[in-house]
Amino acid sequence: MIDLWRIDSEIIKSYNLDTKMKKPNSKRFYHCVKTLCPIIYLVCLIANFSCSNPKSEEYFVRPCKFVSDYEYNDTTKYAITCRVWGLLKYYHPNVTAGKLDWDKVLLESLEAISYVNTPDALNLELNKMLISAGEYSYKEDKEWNDSLKMNVNLSWLNSSFIDDSLKIELKKIASLEVKYPSFYGVDYEHIVLQNEKNYDFEVSSSQKSVNLRLLSFFRYWNVIYYFFPHKYLMDRSWDVILSEYIPKFIESVDPQSYNNTFLKLVATLNDGHAYIITDNESPKDFRDIIEKVDDITIVRVNAGELQKGDIISSIGKQNIKQVRDSLSVFTAASTQGNKDFRINCSIGQMIFGQKNLVKVFRGDKSLEINVVPVDYKKENLQIYRWISDGIGYVDLSQVTNKDINPLFESLSEADGIIFDLTKAGPYRMEIEPFVCHLFEKKEIQLSSMVYPDPMHPGAFIWRKNFQTTIPDSLSSPIYKGKIVVLINESTQSGLETIALEIRNNCNSTLVGRTTSGALGRVTFVPLLGQRASFSNFALFSADGTELQRKGINPDIVVLPTIDAIRNGRDEILDAGIDFIIKRQM
Known part of the structure; x- marks a missing residue:
């Protein structure tokens, strides 16, 4: 199995952590977020992550599907061990204070548990784990909230083979309030899981x-x-997946099977931010080479011996449906459109990143082509330019802060400007200097947000109906022409949020296809020889509906066509131009 290509570039790096700080350093936190994710920075300014009084906040409640009954067997003994270890990791005061190497405790327990074959023997080892955490002062947290009840399942304590004394103690520990910052919790300043060890x-x-x-x-x-x-x-x-994947990890006795098992696990999150990141990521860019039109997989560009419009029927010994199906289980995505896009990227890597026999239909001919690796390079066009009479174009994936004023000065007389968010990748500009050219109102309406409560791991807190004000220092002439934003299934994360905030705050038209459906901030989890990532907080529309797994829908839907691909047309850009031309008449 090939290494799946990661769509987004890495945008967050690990920092040395000051685990002695009493609360988040707000100034450094906001600087970090502003640099890495400017639109989220605006939200965070209002949200104020100081965690000074989370009990006064509204908790986010959505019921999950839980598994409660655990009959003892060789799989469930590890599932219960995983749950007990995790509960103590995030709630036991000595563990959250960093007084123990909690990985070492688990490894020692697993060594003994591998020989366990009865519930009584397992309870003995789990009690040893609890004892190793040490004594603590008990003060019940009276604010055990609905968000915790819905998002953290403790019913397994009542419906498993854990002995009564251990159940009582674990319930007590789970009712404690956690002091922030927790040694192993989310560090909001650096947006990473902190103090997790790496292993060779x-x-x-x-x-x-x-x-x-x-x-x-x-x-x-x-x-x-x-x-x-x-x-x-x-x-x-996620409860079912725990028991399902324990045997898979036990049986993954070589690097390839271990990597594949993790890729399949991550894909079960249905999260476009869920990646496995290794040191041998492909440096090549295989985006926008392959397209899926209905059930047809087609080449979008001339590359090597393949030509735009070639319809792929097989790669190697697999027909194209088998190829797509085999890639699907390894591909994490929030929506089917984004999954198809990522599979297209992987097919591009399969074809052009290594030698392969590819069968294609070209017109009325069936051809077998031995494809050799191709160093395909996209044409670097101007960041902003005139593309038609009275119509300007801006590739927002390339815009930096220094480009913002010049581009609006250059295109100020345009009847309409098309802002392109279909070029997947991290954006490089701060949002405030950009939107001050578009938004007539100084007050900006922002999306509602849900983020983890660090004092109650498993609970999540609402921040609703934000507004922020553009400072007078950023006052700029407002562009008065038509605003068109191009989006598609590769438009993800901060790019989706930019599209949403432009729609919410100025008269604009979104053209293209539904976005990825993976909004919010990314958090990285250090693993063994790898790192994984996931969406750590959630963004919602103004009426409180989910954007995750739904994405931002365009006002004008544009689907890919074989005719447009064969003629080398960008159908979404063409639709944006047509929209402005009709408004010019």
Whole structure:
């Protein structure tokens, strides 16, 4: 199986953490967010992540599908171990204070648990784990809220083979309020999971390797369980996936099977921000080479011996449907459109990144082509330019802060400007200097947001109906012409948010296809030899409906066509131009 190409470039790096700080350093936090995700910075200014009084906030409540009954067997003994270890990791005061190496505790427990074959023997080992966490002062948190009840399942304590004394103690610990910052919790200043250890290990059938693989899986499962706000939107229960994947990780005794198991696991999140990131990521860009039109997979550009309009029937020994189906289980995406886009990218990598026999239909001919690796390079066009009489064009994926004033000065007399958000990748500009040229009102309406409550891992807090004000220092002439924004299934994360805020705050028209449906901030989870990422908070439309797994719908829908591809036309851009021309008449 090929390494799947990661759509977004890495935008967040790890920093050295000051675990002694009493609360988030707001100034440094906002600077970090402003640099990495400017539109979210605006939201955070209002949200104020100081966590000074979360109990006064409205909690986010969405019911998840839970598994409560655990009959003892060789799989459930590890599932319960994973749950107990995770609950203590995020709630036991000594563990959250960083007084123990909690990974080491798990590895020692797994060594003994591998020989366990009765519930009593397992309870003995789990009690040892609890004892190793040490004594603590108990003060019940009276604010056990509905968000926790809905997002964190404790019913397994009542419906499992855990002994009564351990159940009582775990329930007490789960009712504690966690002091921020938690040693293993989300560090909001740097937007990473903090203090997670990295390990160098060889994937093999040895017990040490098995235990390290389970550690990596248990770490990831618990992070998603406590900090992923979209569990309720997943196609399958995260509880079910726990038991399903334990045997898979035990049996993944070589690097390729281990990597594939993790890719399949991450894909179950149905999250466009869910990636597995390794050091050997492909540096090549395979976007926009392959397109899917209905059930046809077609080449979009001339590359190597393939020509635009070639319809792919097979790659190697697999027909194209088999290829797409085999890639689908490894491909994480929030929507089917975005999954198709990512599969297209992977097919581009398969064809042009290595030698392959490709069968295509070209006109009325069936051809077999031995494709060799191609260093395909896209044409670098101007960031902003005139593309038609009275119509300007801006590729927002290339715009930096220094480009903003010149582009609006250059295009100020345009009847309409087309802002292109279909070029996937991180954007490079701050949003405030940009929107001050578009928004007549100084007050900006922002999306509602849900983010994790650091004092109650598993709970999430609403921030609704934000407004912020553009400072007078950024006062600029307002562009008065037509505003068209191009979007498609590759438009993701901050680019989606830009489209949403332009729609919410000025007279604009969105043209293209529904966006990726993966909005909000990304958090990275250090794994063994890899890192994983996921959407750590959620954005909602003004009426409170989800944007995750739905995306932003265009005002004018434009679908890809074989005719446009064969004639080298950008059908979404053409539709944007046509819209402005009709308004010029």
